[in-house]
Amino acid sequence: MLRNLILAGIVVGTSAAIPIIYEANPQLFQSAVHSAVQGSKAETKKLSAPVVAKADKPVEEMLIGRKVRLSADPTGHFLADFKLNGRSVNAMVDTGATLVAMNLSTAHRIGINLKPADFRYQVSTANGNAKAAGVVIDNLQIGRIAVDKVQAVVLEDEALSGTLIGMSFLKQLSKFQVEDGSLLLVQ
Numbered sequence: 001m002l003r004n005l006i007l008a009g010i011v012v013g014t015s016a017a018i019p020i021i022y023e024a025n026p027q028l029f030q031s032a033v034h035s036a037v038q039g040s041k042a043e044t045k046k047l048s049a050p051v052v053a054k055a056d057k058p059v060e061e062m063l064i065g066r067k068v069r070l071s072a073d074p075t076g077h078f079l080a081d082f083k084l085n086g087r088s089v090n091a092m093v094d095t096g097a098t099l100v101a102m103n104l105s106t107a108h109r110i111g112i113n114l115k116p117a118d119f120r121y122q123v124s125t126a127n128g129n130a131k132a133a134g135v136v137i138d139n140l141q142i143g144r145i146a147v148d149k150v151q152a153v154v155l156e157d158e159a160l161s162g163t164l165i166g167m168s169f170l171k172q173l174s175k176f177q178v179e180d181g182s183l184l185l186v187q
Contacts, residue, residue, distance in 0.1 A: 066187035068143040078183045082165060083141040085110040089163050093183060095176075097166030100137060100152035101125075106163055107135065107154040114154060123153060130159035140169050145187045147172045 070078040070093065078093040087110045089102070107114060118133035132153040140150045151168040170176050175186040 066144045068145055068185045070183040070185070072181050072183070080142060082163075083139070084163075085112075085138050087111075091163035091165045093170070094164040094166055095170065097164045099166045099168040100140065100150055101132075101155060101160060101164040101166060102152060103155055103157045103160045103163070105157050110137070112137075112154065119154075119156070121153070123155070125155070125159060127159060130155050140165075142185065145173065145185055147187075 068080075070080050073079055079090060080093070081088050082091045083089070084102075084106075089106060089110065091102075094101075102110075104114065112135050114133050114135070119131040121132045121134060123130055123132045132155050135152050135154055137150040137152050138148065140147050147169055150172070170185075173185055173187050175184070177184050
């Protein structure tokens, strides 16, 4: 009985430690997976044709750990599907925007309800001045990167047609940088 209890404790302890070790050193796991794949090449050769996943428009690449790489679109912008309060929203990363910005329709879609009196701030946008309401997004996520309590502004639909992911999200990451035509986000 004691032997089974000790064995169960070892299994539970090891299971709990794996995600912690993975987050601390993802390269270790990557090399272990690579070794396992190389070791089982004989089994893979039995397949008659390779299995290839096809993506219509590859914009975002998942990396090991809490990292995401976004490819620039033909105009040089970084567009991707983010989750705002659990709902998918196509947005553009904008390092020139102080806050995450969205229009009123998007705010309603992600569960933020506003009254006309909430639009008490005057903001300067690329399209001119507009009235805005200050809000907090409970959770903003892309891939495995998730940030809670992100400051944002909501503008009327006429003032902003899309959603901008600004510095109120980006500054909470450990790193974001453009390299080789792509944007790397790291939490």
